[in-house]
Amino acid sequence: MKFLRVFTCLLFVFLSRLTYANNDTLRLKQFADSLFIVGDYFEASVYYQKLDFFLIGENEKNKAKLSAANANKILKQYDNAINILNTISLNDVHDSLIYLVKYQCALLNYLKNDFLQVEVYLNQLNYLVSDSNYISKSWILQALNLNEQYKWDEAKEKLLMLNSRLYKNDSLVYTRIKKELDGMYAANQLPKLKSANKAVKMSSLIPGLGQCYTNNYGEGIASFISVASSVGIMAAGIVFQFYFTGIAAGNMLLGKFYLGGIKRSEFLAEKYNYTIAKSFNQGLKFRIKQQFIP
Amino acid sequence: MKLLVYFSAIQLAFFNVTSMMAQINQNYVFINYLSQNEKNKEALFLLNQPNEIKNTDTLNFLKGYNYYLMKKVDTAAVMLSKVSASSNLYSKAKSFEILNLLYAKKESIALGKFDDFSMDTAFMYRHVLNTMKAGNYLLLRKYEKFDSLCNTFRYDDFRLTNEQMRLKELSVRLKKEYKKSPIKAALLSSVVPGLGKFYAGKKGAAIASFATTTALGLMVVESYYRTKNIKSPQVITFGTLFTFFYVGNIFGSYFSVQQQIKSTNGKINNEILASIHVPIIRFFK
Amino acid sequence: MQKLSILNNFLISFFFLTSLSQLKAQLKSDNDLLFGAVNYKSEYESKRNVTYLFEGKHPIVKYNPVSLMFGGLLFLYQKTISVQIGAACPYEVNCSQFSKQCIQKYGIFKGIPLTADRLTRCTKLAGIDMVEGVDYNSRTHKIYDKPSDYQKKKKP
Numbered sequence: 164m165k166f167l168r169v170f171t172c173l174l175f176v177f178l179s180r181l182t183y184a185n186n187d188t189l190r191l192k193q194f195a196d197s198l199f200i201v202g203d204y205f206e207a208s209v210y211y212q213k214l215d216f217f218l219i220g221e222n223e224k225n226k227a228k229l230s231a232a233n234a235n236k237i238l239k240q241y242d243n244a245i246n247i248l249n250t251i252s253l254n255d256v257h258d259s260l261i262y263l264v265k266y267q268c269a270l271l272n273y274l275k276n277d278f279l280q281v282e283v284y285l286n287q288l289n290y291l292v293s294d295s296n297y298i299s300k301s302w303i304l305q306a307l308n309l310n311e312q313y314k315w316d317e318a319k320e321k322l323l324m325l326n327s328r329l330y331k332n333d334s335l336v337y338t339r340i341k342k343e344l345d346g347m348y349a350a351n352q353l354p355k356l357k358s359a360n361k362a363v364k365m366s367s368l369i370p371g372l373g374q375c376y377t378n379n380y381g382e383g384i385a386s387f388i389s390v391a392s393s394v395g396i397m398a399a400g401i402v403f404q405f406y407f408t409g410i411a412a413g414n415m416l417l418g419k420f421y422l423g424g425i426k427r428s429e430f431l432a433e434k435y436n437y438t439i440a441k442s443f444n445q446g447l448k449f450r451i452k453q454q455f456i457p
Numbered sequence: 458m459k460l461l462v463y464f465s466a467i468q469l470a471f472f473n474v475t476s477m478m479a480q481i482n483q484n485y486v487f488i489n490y491l492s493q494n495e496k497n498k499e500a501l502f503l504l505n506q507p508n509e510i511k512n513t514d515t516l517n518f519l520k521g522y523n524y525y526l527m528k529k530v531d532t533a534a535v536m537l538s539k540v541s542a543s544s545n546l547y548s549k550a551k552s553f554e555i556l557n558l559l560y561a562k563k564e565s566i567a568l569g570k571f572d573d574f575s576m577d578t579a580f581m582y583r584h585v586l587n588t589m590k591a592g593n594y595l596l597l598r599k600y601e602k603f604d605s606l607c608n609t610f611r612y613d614d615f616r617l618t619n620e621q622m623r624l625k626e627l628s629v630r631l632k633k634e635y636k637k638s639p640i641k642a643a644l645l646s647s648v649v650p651g652l653g654k655f656y657a658g659k660k661g662a663a664i665a666s667f668a669t670t671t672a673l674g675l676m677v678v679e680s681y682y683r684t685k686n687i688k689s690p691q692v693i694t695f696g697t698l699f700t701f702f703y704v705g706n707i708f709g710s711y712f713s714v715q716q717q718i719k720s721t722n723g724k725i726n727n728e729i730l731a732s733i734h735v736p737i738i739r740f741f742k
Numbered sequence: 743m744q745k746l747s748i749l750n751n752f753l754i755s756f757f758f759l760t761s762l763s764q765l766k767a768q769l770k771s772d773n774d775l776l777f778g779a780v781n782y783k784s785e786y787e788s789k790r791n792v793t794y795l796f797e798g799k800h801p802i803v804k805y806n807p808v809s810l811m812f813g814g815l816l817f818l819y820q821k822t823i824s825v826q827i828g829a830a831c832p833y834e835v836n837c838s839q840f841s842k843q844c845i846q847k848y849g850i851f852k853g854i855p856l857t858a859d860r861l862t863r864c865t866k867l868a869g870i871d872m873v874e875g876v877d878y879n880s881r882t883h884k885i886y887d888k889p890s891d892y893q894k895k896k897k898p
Binding site: 659660661662664665666668669670701702704705706707708709712715716719720721723724727 | 852854855856857858859860861862863865867868869870872873875876877891892
Binding site for chain 1: 772773775776777779780781782783786822823825826827828829
């Protein structure tokens with residue numbers, strides 16, 4: 164009888180110790196969650212990382228890491244969030260976790276405007292995950308990314324694939340969305356881009372022509388006049404027998420204006436592409452959201 | 458029955474205390490982990506929360522260490538100076554405080570801190586402390602005191618030998634560097650444009666100055682030769698341009714001496730600081 | 743004591759379920775972030791802010807022919823010519839800014855020769871002997887050279 168009492172007391176003590184230990188991490192998690200809800204995202208991310216450090220189960224650790232990365236994402240600390248996500252080990256885990264990690268990394272790079280890295284992460288997702296349900300969830304992000312890289316045909320293809328997957332049983336919605344997409348990406352709607360290489364070649368042939376090609380007529384004329392005057396100074400120097408002056412001064416001015424003009428025309432071509440693509444892509448985004456996000 | 462109740466109550470209290478201690482120990486482990494993985498802002502945030510680390514000495518040391526890793530040397534020195542002499546982190550805190558003061562360019566204050574080490578530490582670590590003090594004297598350019606400390610170098614500890622030899626080399630270089638006078642540079646430049654900058658040690662700028670000023674001079678000569686009239690517009694324009702560049706060249710040579718001295722001083726000071734930094738990390742880790 | 747452990751288990755499962763709902767909320771806000779993001783490249787969006795050299799000074803200083811010539815020349819250069827030739831100065835304070843600040847600080851007679859000297863140095867050739875961290879910024883690789891370096895130092 165006495166032995167039983169001793170045993171039950173020791174059991175009680177042992178169980179209370181277990182719950183106490185559970186209570187530590189539980190309390191930490193509650194605290195971090197409360198900070199997140201209130202909006203103290205930096206503090207919440209620190210405590211989530213602490214939670215991850217002390218937890219033992221792989222599942223709970225990954226959850227804590229995901230929450231920490233989420234807090235950093237809202238704070239716009241994209242690099243921190245990507246670093247945290249890259250510490251999650253993806254060996255022998257369920258496809259849902261792989262999808263979550265890779266999709267979040269791709270999204271963070273998209274928010275950071277690093278469009279090539281988005282491609283990298285989406286390719287990894289396609290390679291690692293075999294279940295096509297998860298891969299199709301990333302097609303919207305892929306289409307938007309292709310838009311930003313001026314690859315509108317590939318983006319349209321991706322959206323058509325998504326459309327056929329989602330609405331293959333509902334032909335009314337399917338045809339409506341297909342018609343919308345055809346209208347959005349019609350050949351006459353797409354912005355006409357200027358080639359930077361062509362602008363460079365034109366400017367090296369006739370200074371100022373590259374700038375005119377990109378619709379900067381004022382700068383084109385100014386560039387032509389500057390190069391012409393430096394050549395004129397050189398010629399005048401030779402004609403009036405100011406050999407050294409003419410050649411030295413003319414050479415320096417010519418080099419600066421001619422090479423500078425070539426660099427400038429390349430910059431202007433890229434700026435032109437950026438400006439018209441930006442407004443077109445914003446419009447596309449709005450319409451894609453209308454079609455695919457309820 | 459009462460005995461059992463008391464027994465279980467004592468067990469609970471015991472587990473309570475050990476888990477609290479375990480938690481504070483865990484806080485320390487986590488903050489250490491953050492500091493060493495370049496997450497210093499997060500570590501400092503946790504250190505500023507109340508009750509994270511109970512021991513004020515450890516708290517101040519960790520704060521100072523994180524500020525040092527973030528390269529905020531003034532705040533780091535202030536935090537590290539608050540560690541009390543009774544703590545076992547005292548010698549580590551003191552040596553890092555001296556290092557941060559030297560990086561913050563407060564060399565004379567740092568010199569006074571060498572006396573704050575306890576007698577035991579000062580004896581046990583006398584070789585590395587002597588090396589640090591010698592570096593400090595060299596930063597202050599007190600050559601006699603440096604030489605007297607240099608004589609105590611034994612060059613037999615592989616953790617110190619390289620730094621001791623480097624300090625000796627740097628002192629020799631510093632003593633050899635004779636003063637260059639800016640007025641002499643300006644005079645040299647007025648004779649041959651660019652020569653003053655070459656004398657100051659700036660070879661690239663010297664060539665550029667020489668080329669531009671002579672080119673302009675030749676233009677003036679050529680315009681005079683063609684127009685045969687000193688009041689013609691060509692001669693006047695090129696003449697004014699030439700004067701501007703010639704006077705500018707003289708000004709530039711005058712100030713380039715100052716700049717070159719600052720530049721070589723800065724380079725040598727960086728090397729001295731590196732020679733002090735490395736032994737501290739090796740000995741007080 | 744049995745009830746205590748049951749209560750604890752209930753609390754744990756409750757918080758697990760609530761964390762699942764937080765994950766769902768995260769997906770909704772992801773789409774908001776995705777569609778709300780804007781592609782922004784500062785080199786194509788920023789505008790140059792050029793001010794006249796003698797701005798804010800006495801009208802006689804501001805509008806006399808000499809200052810109009812120099813000030814106007816600098817203004818024209820910064821607004822039009824430097825944009826066209828795509829100038830990229832290896833110094834932190836670029837040459838036209840340096841010239842402006844020197845003339846504002848030291849007047850014309852010291853400012854213009856210093857500008858001329860800076861123009862001769864403004865090539866990659868002049869940076870061959872530079873020391874990292876002391877002479878140039880190790881992050882941006884631009885050489886330090888401020889107008890305040892050119893003051894006559896008073897010997898103590």
